[in-house]
Amino acid sequence: MAITSANQLELLQTAEAVAREKQIDPGLVVEAMEESLSRAAKSRYGSEMDIRVSIDRKTGRAKFTRVRTVVAEEELENYQAEMTVETAKQYMENPQIGDTFVEEVPPVEMGRIAAQSAKQVILQKVREAERDKQYEEFKDRVGTIINVAVKREEYGNIVVDLNPGEGVLRRNEKIGRELYRPGDRIRVYIKDVRREPRGPQIFLSRTANEFMAELFKMEVPEIYEGIIEIKAVARDPGSRAKIGVISYDSSIDPVGACVGMRGSRVQAVVNELQGEKIDIIPWNEDMPTFLVNALQPAEVSKVVFDEDAERIEVVVPEEQLSLAIGRRGQNVRLASQLTGLNIDIMTEEEESARRQKEFEERTQLFVDTLDLDEFFAQLLVAEGFTNLEEVAYVELDELTVIDGVDEDTAEELQARARDFLEAKNKAALDHARELGVEDSLVEFEGLTPQMVEALAEDGVKTLEDFATCADWELAGGWTTVDGERVKDDGLLEKFDVSLEEAQTMVMTARILLGWVDPTELEGETAEDEGDENEEEATA
Structure with missing residues (x-):
């Protein structure tokens, strides 16, 4: 078919109809038409020619033009789309390298194959515009909750209708015992949006920690307003969860605000998460204190924190051990996730046995190296000395406070410790030099x-x-x-x-x-x- 005055307006009407149907900019459809007509023209005039088509947005008239660029003589490669400065002088005054010469050419007669090709180009452009629109719409909504309808299930993954487009709730992002049927409406968390060749992929979740945090934000006005902040979340989806909360207003109890009157607020979240039990814990900057709170309902006797290793030892009474660990280790695992620490739980008896072992090892060290009897060595350990360096180089006053140790005895202890250390250092250096x-x-x-x-x-x-x-x-x-x-x-x-x-x-x-x-x-x-x-x- 030819682009005649009879169907010029029809181009614009078609573009507007497609744009309305796909909810995209009509200008994008017109650009797709221009590209399709340009391709058809190149098949008629020659693929090496630079043929461009512009459609008037008011009249619908398609204008076909041939463009030639002025290049240096040594760079001339395509005679159909380029020309030298000398050749350009025939068409324009004072031509410069980089100038373009544009001349209008007759519109093409589009045969059946060309028309089909043009249709494919337009459809492809429309699909790309739809995908771009969907990506732009959802990329800024990452981290929010949306209400969607279930469309179908594919290999355990749930495909939902996002209108427009589809999203995927993967099998591992579902709460274990949830079952969905087509048409069911569910709330999901937008976890990630990726631009991929087959179109934007929108990944959803109901197991993400952020999903629970956003649900509380919807139910608790103080969180939405920033008065209360959720500092940490740890979940065993569908079973149990712990959240750490802090209030920036001393008059508001963060735990009470999240629980709500008669538990109404937290119950709304529990119902959405299929009965997942939630422990709400007051946040504390002091990590040992926060951990004691996180291990509730278990009672903790003592906490020893190793900051360098990000490890913490927790001592509990024998009868509290199973409660602190929880069923299948759930309680201590969630507390570990919440605090970001590795937790070792031991009973008071186990901790006592370990301390006794350390006491015996240090006692034996002083017996062997300082030639002391066991009782005297135990006095040193009981006073807090843990190694020879401490004995050798502390102030004499710290030794003379021990019962039975006068100044002469203290000096003798230090001399023995230094002699041993010097001999040890010499042996180490001799070995190193060897x-x-x-x-x-x-x-x-x-x-x-x-x-x-x-x-x-x-x-x-x-x-x-x-x-x-x-x-x-x-x-x-x-x-x-x-x-x-x-x-x-x-x-x-x-x-x-x-x-x-x-x-x-x-x-x-x-x-x-x-x-x-x-x-x-x-x-x-x-x-x-x-x-x-x-x-x-x-x-």
Whole structure:
């Protein structure tokens, strides 16, 4: 068919009809028509020609034009779409490289194949416009709850109607015992929106921690207004959950506000989550205190917190152990997720046995190294001494306060401790030198003879070797693998070298070797401090 005056307005009417049906911009449909007509024209005039089509948005008239670009003579490749400056002088005055010459060409006669091709182009463009519209509509709604209708189930995944488009509630994002039929209306959390070749993929969830937090925001006005904040959520979807809440208004109880009158607010959330039991816990910046709250209803006797390892030991009475652990470990697992800590639970009897073992080991250390009788060694341990270094280098007053220890006895104890340590250090250095350690590492400030020996045994024998070590290789650390924290042993970890101390030593070694410019390091430190101050000021 030809683009004649008889069907010019029909183009615009068709574009508007398609746009209304698909709820997209009519201009996008017109652009698709222009591209389809351009392709048809290229098949008629030649694919190497730059044929462009513009449709007048008011009259519907399609204008076909051929465009040629002025290029340098050595860059001329396509004679149909390009021309040199000399050739361009025949068509325009004072042509410059980059100028274009546009001339109108007769409209094409579209045969059946060309018309079908044009239709495919238009449909493709319309589909792309629909997908873009859907993506733009939902990308900003990530993190919100929507009410949707179930369309069908596919291999355990639930496909829902988003109008327009579809979303997927995957099998692992459903609460275990929930069953859905086509037409059922459910509330879901928009977890992720991704732009993919087959169209935007909208992933939904009912098991996400954020879903519960958003449900509480809908039921508790104080959370919506920011007076109360949900600081942490841990869920065993469909079974039990714990949430930590804090109030920024001292007159409002965060737990009571979330529970509501006669439990009305929390019950609304429980009903939506198919009876999932929810423990609402007051948040506390002091992690041990928060953990004690999180382990409710179990009673805790004592808590020992190791910040470096992000690990916490909890001591409970024997009769509270099963309650603290919970059915299949559920209570302690949720408390661990809520606090972000690894939790070791032990009974008072187990903790007592461990303390007794430590007492005996330290007593035996002093008996063996200081040539003391067991009673005297026990006095040292009872007074809080844990190693020889403490005995050797503390003030005399700290030893003379022990019953039966006068100044002469204290000095004798310290002399024995120092003699033993010096002999131990000499043996360590002799062994390290046998392994090939260089003096540059032995003399490096901050490394004890035992540290040098440990490094040498692992192949670190020069200052250059030491400078190439990572801080975690020296101090140790923790790595998360498949959702579980795994311990990384450090070469100097048994000497209680912290990550910060390891960083300082490695950086000092690099400066001594000339690998790092200390002035640049000072600049970076000042910049970091400035950023921190700016953040504090903003907060």
